[in-house]
Amino acid sequence: MGIVRKTEEADLRKRYPLYIEIGLVITLLLLIVAFRVDWRPKQEMQFVMEEQEVVQMEEIVQTKQEVKPPPPPRPPVPVEVPDETVLEEEDLNLDAALDINEAVTNVPPPPPPPEEEEEPEPEVFVVVEEMPEIIGGQKALYDCIKYPEIARKAGVEGRVIIQFVVDENGNVTNPQVLRGVGAGLDEEALRCVSLLKFKPGRQRGRPVRVRFTLPVIFRLQ
Incomplete structure (x- = not known):
């Protein structure tokens, strides 16, 4: 039994350097992580959404320009007629008869014949x-x-x-x-x-x- 225990202790002593190297590696990793990690409390990010401008659609009513009618013409100025003015009456002969067989007189002369247009002379070179x-x-x-x-x-x-x-x-x-x-x-x-x-x-x-x-x-x- 004493021989077996001594052998196990001998094996443990041989592995001490390996254990030390593993411990150093773990220590270095912990130090690197400790320096890399930011231990400060993180501020909460707040998103503020701007209020959107509300656009209201208004219906445009087309206006019609009214054209004023022209003013009515001025009435003529009445002319006063004196009481002494007497309008002359013309006598119309309604008993005049038309004689078909009567010779027609005072007939205007016939128009002169149209003048013949002279042909233009040919060009002289x-x-x-x-x-x-x-x-x-x-x-x-x-x-x-x-x-x-x-x-x-x-x-x-x-x-x-x-x-x-x-x-x-x-x-x-x-x-x-x-x-x-x-x-x-x-x-x-x-x-x-x-x-x-x-x-x-x-x-x-x-x-x-x-x-x-x-x-x-x-x-x-």
Whole structure:
């Protein structure tokens, strides 16, 4: 029996260091917990709810603006008539008879016939895509000219400027002298230019009226 007890005591002595280490670990844990835990009494948290504002819905009554009626017109001011005024009475002939067979007189004249609207003259161009050309060229003009005897004897020479309009058919219309030299040369130039025939000018493929200026030169040989 003595041997068994001694063995148990020997085992306990061997375990003393282990027990000491476990006790130190427990002590350290208790110290850590003691420092970590807040031992002060906790204040009770109070939640205060603000009072909500109460919104009252009021029904809006639409007001109607009353328009005042316009004031009635003022009554006319009565005009006083003197007692001495006497209204003249007109005699109406109710016995007048209407004679159907009687000739009607004093009939107004019929209205004049409406004036016919004049058609506007076609536009006269100055420059067109295809200008008029003299049929036969300048030779046709100078073959027509006969030098006036008065101008020949006086030795008059010069250039006569004739302006005219070439119509859609190539005819010369409204010729006039822009600049002349006299001694019968102006009249001769007008005569020959009026007899010329032109190839009409064209604008966008159609014949049109074109204003044309042509110089006629008179020179003695």
